[in-house]
Amino acid sequence: MWHNAYAELVFSASLWPDFGQRALRQAVKLYGRRTRRFGAASGQTDANGRPPQPPPRRPAPERVARAVTAVFEPKCSVLVATVAVGWHAGQWAGLAHGLLTALFTAAVPALLIAHGHRRGHWENRHLPRRQDRLRLMPALLVSVLGGLVLARLLGAPTAITALITTMLVCLALVWAITTRWKVSLHTAVAAGALSTVAICYGPGVCAAAPLIALVAWARVRLRAHTLAQTIVGALLGGLAGAAAFALLR
Structure with a gap:
């Protein structure tokens, strides 16, 4: 037999x-x-x-890079920032405003990206092509702007409206750069979230700054960005985000 x-x-x-x-x-x-x-x-x-x-097993560094990219997706960083700023602004009431803000600044953009992926408009949820990002930017701006209008109507804390306005400013800057060059959204949003939370809770939060470098490494390792694109993204999100939030709050 x-x-x-x-x-x-x-x-x-x-x-x-x-x-x-x-x-x-x-x-x-x-x-x-x-x-x-x-x-x-x-x-x-x-x-x-x-x-x-079975498909060949990916090298360990690539698996780590993919995991880091998934954990630090822009929607995840935005969610952390909105929840942290909301809690600092008004504890439970502020947290409720923060979660409502996350609906327009994280959940709706994620749904738009997933819908576009299912329809075949772009390769994956990370939008590897610069042209795809330009197609999505207007919808993202409308969603974030809608969140700002609703926050003002509901009397959200000043820190929440300042955070949403900061997102609009950074998103507009990223849009302007993306017309010529693909800047890293992962590092831009992660650095912006870190800087705004640090302004609220103090410089001790900056101890998490090495995570930005980890995100940059992951994006470069996956060949999604060059090192320069990740650095510019981090500087844009960190500096512009901190300046706008500090002025508006």
Whole structure:
């Protein structure tokens, strides 16, 4: 049975005493028309009839880079900033405003990106092509602006409205740069979130600054950005974000 595991069986209508060259040729032709699956079920073979091989395991640095990219997606950094600033501005009431702000500045943009990906407008949720980012920017600005209008109508704390306005300023700057050059949104948003939270809670928050470098490394490792693009993104988000938030709050 061990030797017959991948054997191909041909059943001839001819009895063995009548099994001649003609029957043999028919058996060989029948065998030639078969797709050998080597034990796999139908539909589980590749073009050569062999079971598909599992994809090669990615190197450990690439797996780490992908994990870092997923954890520090812009929506995640925005969520952290809105919750932290909201809590600092008014504890539970401020937290409620912060979560409402996150709806317009993180959740809606994430849904727009996911919808565009499903429709085939861009390759993945990280928008690797600069042209795709330019197509999405107007919708992002409208969503964030809607969050600002609602925050003002609901009497949100000044820190919340300052945070949303800071996002608008940084998003407009990123849009202007993206018309010519693809700056890193991951490092820009992460640095902006870190700087605004540091203004609220004190310089001790800056101890998390190495995480920005980790995000930059991940984006470069995945060949999504150059080192210069990640540095410019971090400087843009950190400096412009800090300046705008400090002035507006």
